[in-house]
Amino acid sequence: MTNDPQQMNCQEFQAQLAELIGTGQNPGDHPHLKTCPLCRALLADLKTIAEAARQMFPIQQPKEELWERIVSAIKNEEASSKYN
Ligand SMILES: [Zn+2]
Numbered sequence: 001m002t003n004d005p006q007q008m009n010c011q012e013f014q015a016q017l018a019e020l021i022g023t024g025q026n027p028g029d030h031p032h033l034k035t036c037p038l039c040r041a042l043l044a045d046l047k048t049i050a051e052a053a054r055q056m057f058p059i060q061q062p063k064e065e066l067w068e069r070i071v072s073a074i075k076n077e078e079a080s081s082k083y084n
Pocket of ligand 1: 032
């Protein structure tokens with residue numbers, strides 16, 4: 001575990017991603033994204049999914065809970081696609 005965001009690995013960054021977005025911060029400014037095309041792509045996916053989710057589920061939900069569900073859905077999808 002490191003306190004330097006530039007030394008953060010993908011797992012650590014992705015663990016913080018839902019929290020960053022849920023608290024209204026802009027994860028696009030995160031130093032990890034400047035060095036990691038994988039996480040840039042992940043964030044772009046998240047934004048697309050979030051936009052679609054807003055249109056599909058207009059019911060108000062706690063923002064953090066919604067993001068946690070989106071992030072965990074993507075992780076599950078990636079985990080299963082690795083083994084197919
Ligand atoms: Zn990364």
